[in-house]
Amino acid sequence: MKRDEAGAAPPHGVLRDYYADAPDRQRxxxxxxxxxxGAYDPINNALALGSGGWYRRQALRRAGLAPGMRLLDVAVGTGAVSREAVRILGRPGDVVGLDLSAGMLAVARRNLPIPLLQAEAEAIPLADASVDFVSMGYALRHAGDLRALFTEFRRVLRPGGRVLLLEIARPEGRLALRAARFWLGRVVPAASRLFGRRAALLMRYYWDTIEQCVPPAEILRHLREAGFAEVGCDVQLGVMRAYSARKPG
Structure with missing residues (x-):
């Protein structure tokens, strides 16, 4: 388990090609x-090859999202997961989005009429036991502390509430890893230059966090240690991971 000097459990170590130390990571x-x-959705749509919305919607349903629930979408980004949640729940007011990035929230605000909060994922400004479902789409690797993150998820969930974490994991086979490193680590960043230098940097960072992230078994263990039950992981195409868990009722 990787820990920083304060005893936290970050999803990966310090990536010194991008920032100097753990405190500088968030900035x-x-x-x-x-x-x-502004460039995130076009890049994301190209990566998903048109299946992104369908996959998110099916993952939410498999994890137990149903009308009548209230969902918190942590690291809402531009609203990709929230959009599918609204389609399932039927009412935009039943979805709350949270993100630290003001830029992402501005895009989400244009995309969806849902309540939005600017805050850290490890310090959610919601009351205890106030939501039925917590989702997080492809942002687990950008958190600072998995232990604090999952403890917050458990706090805001009502008894019996569910968690769904969508992620991309480092491929386990040598050939698969080599192919992913070439595609996500080289081709995608190069193609992203069409959207600017920062977009290419984002995609390089995206792959490096995937490659350096703790293995899926560590994520599952942190969920259990945070007090969750029915912890599991659905795997698609070898790299697409949908972690799910339930707060005991």
Missing amino acids: FVQDLFDRTA
Whole structure:
């Protein structure tokens, strides 16, 4: 388990090609997403090859999201997961989005009429037991402390509430890793230059966080240690991971 000097459990170690130390990570990430918010959806749509919305919607349903629930979408970004949640729940007011990046929130605000909060994922400004479902789409690697993150998720969930974490994991096989390193680590950043230098930097950082992230078993263990039950992980195409868990009722 990787820990910083304060005893936290970050999803990966310090990436010195991008920032100097753990305290500087949040400033770097916030600035990077602020500056690339306008290009994020076109890049993301190209990566998803048209299946992004369908995959998110099916993952939410499999994890138990149903009408009548209230969902908190942590690291809402431009609203990709929230958009599918609204389609399932039927009412935009039942979805709350949270993000640290003002740039991402500005795009989300144009995309969806849902309540939005600017805050850290490890310090959610909601009351205890106030939501039925917590989602997080492809942002676990940008958190500072998995232990604090999952403790907050458990705090804001009502008894029986559910968590869904969508992520991309480092491929386990040598050939698969080599192919992913070439595609996500070289081709995608190069193609992203069409949207500017910062967009290319974002995609390089995106791959490096995937490659350096703690293995899926560590994420599952942190969920259990935070007090969650029914912890599991659905795997698609070897790299697409949908972690799910339930707060005991």
